[in-house]
Amino acid sequence: MEIKTGFKKRDILRHFLSAGINITPKALSILASKSLSNNDLGELIRKVSYLPDFKLHLTESILNQTEFLSNPASNSEHPPIETSKENNQDQSDLEEEFPEYSVEPNFEVKSKNSNNDITSATELAEDLIESELFVPEPQHPSNEDIIRELKTSNSSKSSGGMSRFKPIAKDYAEQIEILQDPNTNLYTTGSIDDFIAQFRDRFERLSEILLQNPEVKNVIPINEAKSLHSSGTVNIIGMVTDKSPSRGGHAIKFSLDDQTEEIDVVVRNDDRNVKTYESMIYLVKDEVVFVSGFLKVDMSYGSRVLFANKIIWPDIPMGNKTHIPSCPVSFALLSDLHIGSDNFLENVFTRFTRYLNGEIGTERDQEEAGKIKYVIVCGDLVDGIGIYADQVNELEITDIYKQYEKAAELFSKIPDYVKIIYIPGNHEPVRKAIPHPAVPSKYCKSFLDLGVTSLGDPSMIELHGIQFLLYHGDGIIDMNNNIPGLLSNKPTHTMKEFLRCRHLSPTFGKEHTEKAPTAIDWLVVDQIPHVFHTGHMHINDLGHYRNVLLVNSGCFQAQTKFMKSLGINPTPGKVPIISEKYGKLDTITLTLM
Ligand SMILES: [Fe+2]
Ligand SMILES: [Fe+2]
Incomplete structure (x- = not known):
């Protein structure tokens, strides 16, 4: 008690x-x-x-x-x-x-x-x-203070050299807990039953999250709502199966399905419904939401339509608490090195390993470098083979095994006390559909031999009490295409939307991202992370959403022809480093070029 x-x-x-x-x-x-x-x-x-x-x-x-x-x-x-x-x-x-x-x-x-x-x-x-x-x-620190740039000096050993480098991270044992790794259950036959099982799993888990919200109450099944004989207030939870604007743009119509039945929902654009109507741009197909509204029953036609005045996403509660590491270590977040590509910036990555070893920068830089206990690689470590048409023309290393050998050579320069954690992206030698399994050891044995913890994508881990959601970010482009205003150069805005719907790629169908119909929907965000780390967009971008630190870590690859065709200007050589400052998680961006 x-x-x-x-x-x-x-x-x-x-x-x-x-x-x-x-x-x-x-x-x-x-x-x-x-x-x-x-x-x-x-x-x-x-x-x-x-x-x-x-x-x-x-x-x-x-x-x-x-x-x-x-x-x-x-x-x-x-x-x-x-x-x-x-x-x-x-x-x-x-x-x-x-x-x-x-x-x-x-x-x-x-x-x-x-x-x-x-x-x-x-x-x-x-x-x-x-x-x-x-x-x-x-x-x-205010939100504006969270992002501080640290430019490492070009001069080597500017504060007296290696003899002064005393990394504090060496004094602390690693603490890694794997909270969720899709590698444990990725089997699917691709049958319709598997799709049904996954959608059922998604619906049930997101409904549970919604029901934790005290505003979500008096929920009835849709088949019960559709059997009512008189109009009145009705609350339901369902999966969005369709969405379209009305003629003239005075309302948005969508359908909700809760596995008992489907019902039409209308959100009118009038003075008393402005915020709900405006929020409709964030509603995308296959999300699970709570809807409260007025059920209009027309017995002469046998029709029932729900006029919504309140829509609630699973979301992150506003009072969500932050957390700090249990000891004074920090975490370097990387992604999208693309080793093997002729655009891979090897000299820039070498500067990063020299920084980790205290070989460059000021005395303060060395102190910060010595706190780094973990290097997390959030996919696209290597460029892979045959990922897109004519890729071979942009490869410096055309053998996947040799790409990993090069990665092992470069990462072997990272100090022994620093633990490396690795998930795959869309360039790794794994299936294209997400969730991605961990890279098979036959491809990357030399890299794994460095003591790397290799997981599937997405994964959830806990390091010294800090929970990291690691997701390469294959679904970012789809989400950007589905929600007006989301842009490739601001991936943290898209990450907020993933947290709002508590799903990492909600929409199924003719989308850019392939998804595997595993019985468990690994893309549901059950647990609220302290840090949400993605890559894929090659843009260094930091943000916050309700005390969750959002990090799209950037890249070590110069702009490719493909990126140029998409209008993406990458920000290579910027490494976010997370640590505790003033009782909160803080990020320093290490600028290496
Ligand atoms: Fe990439
Ligand atoms: Fe990628």
């Missing part, structure tokens, strides 16, 4: 800061006056995160909405969060409650003077310092 402590203000503040939530002085005082446990605070963060109006500012009013204070210990499994409008049967009065896509944890959101009731965490900390209740701590 957990002991209730009655936290001090600074402890409560720390809890909310770590979840990216600001708190008003009044709300802080109220909470400090209660005897609350760690579980109570965690439950409160979970509850407020699901409130539709919650914008990461915890006020007394928000506290009252949760009913948390009246019964903090109950921590009800499915807390009732009723709104007066929710049960109103008149569709016109139902408000859109779709969580805003653009809301990001931000620790300096509002000026103290702009609203007396809302104080940023930073200002509150200052107030607490003044009142001697708060011991000063380093402030969290």
